[in-house]
Amino acid sequence: MTTDATTTNRLSLTTKIMLGMVLGVIVGLIANQIDSTFVNEQIVGGLFAMIGTMFVNALKMLVVPLVxxxxxxxxxxxxxxxxxxxxxGKSFALYILTTAIAIAVAIGIALVVGPGKGFVMEGIDTSGITAAEAPSVWEVFANIVPGNPVAAFTNGDMLQIIFYVIVVGIAAVMLGEQSAKFVEACEYMNELMMKVVGIVMHFAPYGVFCLIAKTFAEQGVELFLPVLAYVVTLVGSLFLHLFVTLMIILKLFSGLNPVQFLRKIRPAQIFAFSTASSNATIPVTMRAVTERMGVDNSVASFTVPFGATINMDGTAIMQGVATVFLANVYGIDLGVGGYLTVIAMAVLASIGTAGVPGVGLVMLTMVLTQVGLPIEGIAIILGVDRLMDMIRTAVNITGDAVVSVIVAKSEAKMDLSVYDDPNAGEVEALTIDHEAEAALAARASRAHPAE
Structure with missing residues (x-):
């Protein structure tokens, strides 16, 4: 009796990932309430941490070769x-525009809500926090050119990698027919890497479950209570940007259906939420915009890694809300000039900043120093930043995908039939091609006949 593959894999990968996330939250909150050394050290800090780290490392190992x-x-x-x-040019302009809008709106919302008023700083450890030095605009652009390409690849410096690879690609184009074999090899390696992405994604539900469970087991909900106004304001601003601002921009510049977009970007958002790293999510974002939305690889291969490096909408929103919150805590009136400085600093700092977990706090120290706020105030929001980082990373990669779609549509580099097809690009179950396997075995036997 044969079993239809569709009956044995009734749940799509997207559904499995979402279930993994929900179960991770539930299990994590339960583990947070259990006072057990075994659970904390062996399950949360051991098993969950091991699987989660392996999953994130598997994503990271794909980033540089895929880019x-x-x-x-x-x-x-x-x-x-x-x-x-x-x-x-279009990508850069849109990324800067969305970041500027994001922080401006966030500051406006925070000024209306007024988080931090009446906050009492008791029991807050403000030791060990040092400010990061804000780079000048000249340093930011000068550092785009790699002094050592191998070091850039090793360190995962995306802007330098993008610059170097573009120069090599342009040189290959200029060589014309001499580059034919090189082009063919690159196309094969690109297909190979996308296949590896597909393999890694099949283990995503388990990785997401362990990452989310570990985070909620360690953080719990108690950390939110003292800074609840900050958390509510920040989450509200992030959701407003994700579901309203970015969708309006998508509709205005491309005319595409935002609801369809949100359905197709959902798996990448979950990946970003669980890893809190735009860079680690690059393979998943790339796959979502090319295979699920129909963006041509010639556009997506540039806009996605570029966006993961310079597009920090969610991080900019955090900086805006955090600045207003801390200004209220310390009773300091920054004025219009101060908030304009915050907007300019956040946009500048987002260019060339690594898309890795926790980088938002480093950028925040630059902003606070520039407007004269005590950087020790970061200690107040430090406890909840990990969970906030997860949400803002999901916002960041959504912005990357929106710009990718807009640019591809404007350049006629997008297959609209793929975008309109709700099932396009769904990952199928891993299967073994037995016919191909038999053909390979036959070929090997002909090449090496038995003696």
């Missing part, structure tokens, strides 16, 4: 330096 070969394929696929310049 290299995907971007090379994309640049050589465009084949026109002027078209590449248009894609880059």
């Amino acid at each position: 290299i070969f995907s971007l090379l394929t994309g640049v050589m696929g465009i084949g026109d330096v002027r078209a590449l310049g248009r894609v880059g």
Whole structure:
């Protein structure tokens, strides 16, 4: 009796990932209430931490090779330096625009709500916090050019990697027919890396479950109570930007259906939420915009890693709300000039900042120093920042996908039939191609006949 594959895999991967996230929250909150050394050290700090770390590392190991070969394929696929310049210019302008809007709206909401008024700083440990030095705009752009490409690849410096790979891709285009074999090899490696992404994604529900369970087991809900006004204001601002501002921008600039977009970006959002890293989510975001939304790889290979590096909408929103919150806590009136400085600093700091967990707090120290607020105040929000970081990372990668779709649509590099198909790009169950396996075995036997 044969079993239909559709009956044995009734749940889609997206549904499984969402179930993993929900179960992770439930299990994590239960574990947080259990006072057991075994549970804390062996289950949460041992098993969950091990599986979660393995999953995040599996995503990270894909990032650099995927960006290299995907971007090379994309640049050589465009084949026109002027078209590449248009894609880059549009992407940069939209990323800066959305970041500026995000922090401006967040500051406005925070000023209306007024989080931090009447806050009493008792029992807050403010030791060990040092300010990061804000880079000048000249340093930011100068550091885009890598002095050592190998070091850039090793350190995962996305802006430097993107710059170097684009230069190599342009050189390959200029060589014309001499690059034919190189192009073919890059296309094969790109397909190979996307296949590896598919393999890793099949283990996503388990990785997401362990990451979420560990976070909620360690954080609990008690940390939210003292800074509840800050948390509510921040989460409200993040959701407003994600579900309203970005969707309005998507509709205005592309005319596409925002509801369809939200359905298709959901798995990438869950990945971003569980890992709190835009860089680690690059493979999943790339797959969502190309296979699920129909964006051509020549555009997505540039806009997605570029956005993971310079597009920090969620982080900018956190900086805006946190600045207003701490200004209220310390009773300092920053004035219009102070808040304009916050907007400018947040936009500048987002360029070239690594898309890794916790980077938002580093950027916040720059902003607070610039407007004269005590950086020790970060200790007040430090406890809840991990969970807030998870939400704002999901907002960040959503912005990356929105800009990718808009740019692709404007460049006629998008398959609208894929975007309109709700089932396009769904990951199927891992299967073994027995016919291909038999063909390979036959070929091997012919090449090496038995003696």
